[in-house]
Amino acid sequence: xxxxxxxxxxxxxxxxxxxxxxxxxxxxxxxxxxxxxxxxxxxxxxxxxxxxxxxxxxxxxxxxxxxxxxxxxxxxxxxxxxxxxxxxxxxxxxxxxxxxxxxxxxxxxxxxxxxxxxxxxxxxxxxxxxxxxxxxxxxxxxxxxxxxxxxxxxxxxxxxxxxxxxxxxxxxxxxxxxxxxxxxxxxxxxxxxxxxxxxxxxxxxxxxxxxxxxxxxxxxxxxxxxxxxxxxxxxxxxxxxxxxxxxxxxxxxxxxxxxxxxxxxxxxxxxxxxxxxxxxxxxxxxxxxxxxxxxxxxxxxxxxxxxxxxxxxxxxxxxxxxxxxxxxxxxxxxxxxxxxxxxxxxxxxxxxxxxxxxxxxxxxxxxxxxxxxxxxxxxxxxxxxxxxxxxxxxxxxxxxxxxxxxxxxxxxxxxxxxxxxxxxxxxxxxxxxxxxxxxxxxxxxxxxxxxxxxxxxxxxxxxxxxxxxxxxxxxxxxxxxxxxxxxxxxxxxxxxxxxxxxxxxxxxxxxxxxxxxxxxxxxxxxxxxxxxxxxxxxxxxxxxxxxxxxxxxxxxxxxxxxxxxxxxxxxxxxxxxxxxxxxxxxxxxxxxxxxxxxxxxxxxxxxxxxxxxxxxxxxxxxxxxxxxxxxxxxxxxxxxxxxxxxxxxxxxxxx
Numbered sequence: 001x002x003x004x005x006x007x008x009x010x011x012x013x014x015x016x017x018x019x020x021x022x023x024x025x026x027x028x029x030x031x032x033x034x035x036x037x038x039x040x041x042x043x044x045x046x047x048x049x050x051x052x053x054x055x056x057x058x059x060x061x062x063x064x065x066x067x068x069x070x071x072x073x074x075x076x077x078x079x080x081x082x083x084x085x086x087x088x089x090x091x092x093x094x095x096x097x098x099x100x101x102x103x104x105x106x107x108x109x110x111x112x113x114x115x116x117x118x119x120x121x122x123x124x125x126x127x128x129x130x131x132x133x134x135x136x137x138x139x140x141x142x143x144x145x146x147x148x149x150x151x152x153x154x155x156x157x158x159x160x161x162x163x164x165x166x167x168x169x170x171x172x173x174x175x176x177x178x179x180x181x182x183x184x185x186x187x188x189x190x191x192x193x194x195x196x197x198x199x200x201x202x203x204x205x206x207x208x209x210x211x212x213x214x215x216x217x218x219x220x221x222x223x224x225x226x227x228x229x230x231x232x233x234x235x236x237x238x239x240x241x242x243x244x245x246x247x248x249x250x251x252x253x254x255x256x257x258x259x260x261x262x263x264x265x266x267x268x269x270x271x272x273x274x275x276x277x278x279x280x281x282x283x284x285x286x287x288x289x290x291x292x293x294x295x296x297x298x299x300x301x302x303x304x305x306x307x308x309x310x311x312x313x314x315x316x317x318x319x320x321x322x323x324x325x326x327x328x329x330x331x332x333x334x335x336x337x338x339x340x341x342x343x344x345x346x347x348x349x350x351x352x353x354x355x356x357x358x359x360x361x362x363x364x365x366x367x368x369x370x371x372x373x374x375x376x377x378x379x380x381x382x383x384x385x386x387x388x389x390x391x392x393x394x395x396x397x398x399x400x401x402x403x404x405x406x407x408x409x410x411x412x413x414x415x416x417x418x419x420x421x422x423x424x425x426x427x428x429x430x431x432x433x434x435x436x437x438x439x440x441x442x443x444x445x446x447x448x449x450x451x452x453x454x455x456x457x458x459x460x461x462x463x464x465x466x467x468x469x470x471x472x473x474x475x476x477x478x479x480x481x482x483x484x485x486x487x488x489x490x491x492x493x494x495x496x497x498x499x500x501x502x503x504x505x506x507x508x509x510x511x512x513x514x515x516x517x518x519x520x521x522x523x524x525x526x527x528x529x530x531x532x533x534x535x536x537x538x539x540x541x542x543x544x545x546x547x548x549x550x551x552x553x554x555x556x557x558x559x560x561x562x563x564x565x566x567x568x569x570x571x572x573x574x575x576x577x578x579x580x581x582x583x584x585x586x587x588x589x590x591x592x593x594x595x596x597x598x599x600x601x602x603x604x605x606x607x608x609x610x611x612x613x614x615x616x617x618x619x620x621x622x623x624x625x626x627x628x629x630x631x632x633x634x635x636x637x638x639x640x641x642x643x644x645x646x647x648x649x650x651x652x653x654x655x
Contacts (some may be wrong), residue, residue: 042261047240050256058252062594062595064110065246067110069248072193072195101126110201110205114196119188120188139164151192154176158250161196170200171202175194215227219249220249234255239257322470324339324431325431328431329346344382348380350401350423353395353430354420357390365418369381369383378399401423408420459471475530479530481493557579557589557590562605566627566628610640611644614652615652
């Protein structure tokens with residue numbers, strides 16, 4: 001009897017030990033594995049978003065600085081700001097300086113104000129008037145004197161400043177308009193161009209969006225702008241930091257809180273720890289009874305492992321949605337298997353696309369689709385971010401067509417406004433359902449031939465984020481609009497699309513100059529441009545082919561453009577031959593330094609010249625068009641209205 005009792009005790013203890021080992025080890029492995037997987041996924045997602053945002057901000061900053069530098073160079077060589085212009089009998093008045101500053105401010109929307117500081121006269125000139133030196137620096141613009149000292153030595157300097165008696169703050173960039181040699185020769189104390197940028201202007205472009213964190217701009221390690229003042233220490237222990245150097249010694253910084261990045265994974269870990277604790281308590285109770293019910297624990301572990309796998313697949317589901325709208329899918333093919341593995345239930349009975357605008361009358365409809373959980377075994381709704389103010393959902397359901405239509409009719413009767421594609425049973429027709437739905441909503445909210453403003457905004461957003469699949473979908477919609485629009489709308493939409501994509505639009509200029517063209521002509525050129533985009537490859541750095549271009553600076557290229565842009569037969573090919581390089585290398589070199597294509601830059605030059613002639617001369621619109629090589633007054637009017645929002649005649653009348 002004693003041996004039997006001891007044997008039972010040994011068996012009981014052996015079970016307890018084995019049970020806890022079997023239960024604890026997989027639970028701990030799953031818990032910590034999930035924690036690290038989720039943390040790494042969040043880190044990669046956030047840093048990718050931060051990198052894209054930083055690159056977009058850097059391009060914008062480089063573009064704005066290039067325009068500022070152009071205005072600075074204009075001031076350096078302008079007789080308006082020359083020291084020889086002052087004194088008895090000077091040919092330039094203060095009003096001339098004020099007017100020139102006003103014109104330059106009009107070309108610099110990013111800049112708050114421009115000031116010309118003449119130390120010899122102890123005066124500061126602005127577009128609004130003149131200021132005494134002591135009054136200006138005491139109230140109008142408070143800044144450290146070291147900025148001017150550094151600008152005198154280096155030619156340019158930047159620092160923090162406060163404006164309007166301390167009511168606003170921002171940064172000031174100081175440019176020295178005179179060389180040391182010139183100041184020594186003339187005995188001048190110096191003249192400076194002061195460029196002020198308010199915090200409000202900076203917040204418009206550099207406030208954090210999407211990812212919580214900090215955006216900052218520095219110059220020579222001095223912080224000029226920070227999107228939040230709550231954080232003073234950029235410790236790498238607390239933040240993931242991504243930086244990118246931009247023009248003239250400035251640096252764009254973006255920081256993402258590590259605490260925020262791992263918050264989801266920490267919640268996972270806490271929930272698993274709690275779950276393990278509860279399981280252990282239940283396991284101990286079950287173990288005391290030493291029954292067959294012990295096997296239930298192992299079944300629970302297996303079931304939970306499957307749930308974890310489903311959760312992991314759900315994180316990858318969004319990558320399949322754009323492909324469903326652009327690629328053909330058939331049962332059993334690679335895309336079909338990828339969707340199922342990612343939790344997109346393409347094997348369900350009914351599928352449809354539904355779109356509706358963001359409005360109060362559609363809140364209940366939005367909540368209905370939000371409530372469809374991916375883990376729901378009956379119906380799932382997947383939101384596709386395509387257009388900003390338009391909700392778009394892909395719904396995959398086991399419901400019958402009649403039941404779905406009844407529910408949607410109830411929403412329509414309650415005031416909801418939406419458009420949907422046909423409810424289909426073949427997932428291979430989902431592209432057709434999407435295209436039909438798009439056509440319906442366009443007919444509802446716009447007329448055929450209207451300018452595709454919604455699509456253009458979506459394209460701008462997709463290009464900035466580098467979402468190529470989304471870009472392809474939007475381009476398809478824009479092409480369809482162009483094919484149905486009037487010639488002028490088609491031309492304008494094509495110009496803007498190619499500008500956003502950084503493609504050459506010279507063929508459209510030639511088409512406009514021919515005066516006689518059809519919508520099909522526009523469409524053909526548009527298709528060729530997109531085909532060029534699909535096949536082009538980025539030029540490699542450091543190749544011999546770029547050597548000819550590198551012999552010259554961007555200043556040389558800009559000087560050549562300003563001198564020759566009105567030459568008969570001027571083109572990128574014409575210009576590339578002058579610099580002994582290829583068209584592709586010259587275009588890459590120019591866009592890398594200026595942020596825009598050569599053709600877009602020439603457009604800007606012509607536009608500013610056109611506005612000057614409209615203001616200061618009595619030339620007719622047709623004469624200005626001919627002078628600027630537009631070919632016809634019609635082509636000139638189209639381009640002018642695209643950028644200014646009005647015709648040349650209206651512009652002159654509003655002066």
